[in-house]
Amino acid sequence: MIWHAWIYLDIETGETDWPQRIRLAIPLPLSMVQWVLRISSSRSRALKPEEVEHLVEALTDELTAENPIQIDVQDEDSEERIMIFVGY
DSSP: OOEEEEEEEEEOOOOSSSSEEEEEEOOOOOHHHHHHHHHHHHHHHHHHHHHHHHHHHHHHHHOOOSOEEEEEETTTTTEEEEEEEOOO
């Protein structure tokens, strides 16, 4: 189980002026994320408790150093790009 994962954000703004690129690395305490998701699901109509439990299980069971989560989105017209990486 991962308790001290990190979320890395790499944003290319597509601008010629400052800021052209923004990079952030933020510690992601998964135990707190799990707690917030569980509390939110009990108070929200949009989040179903069973769906939240599946998400929590996926985070705790599947997220490893060898199996990070990576999302990479690029707008070819504006040259904007956002990469989100969750892992070690």
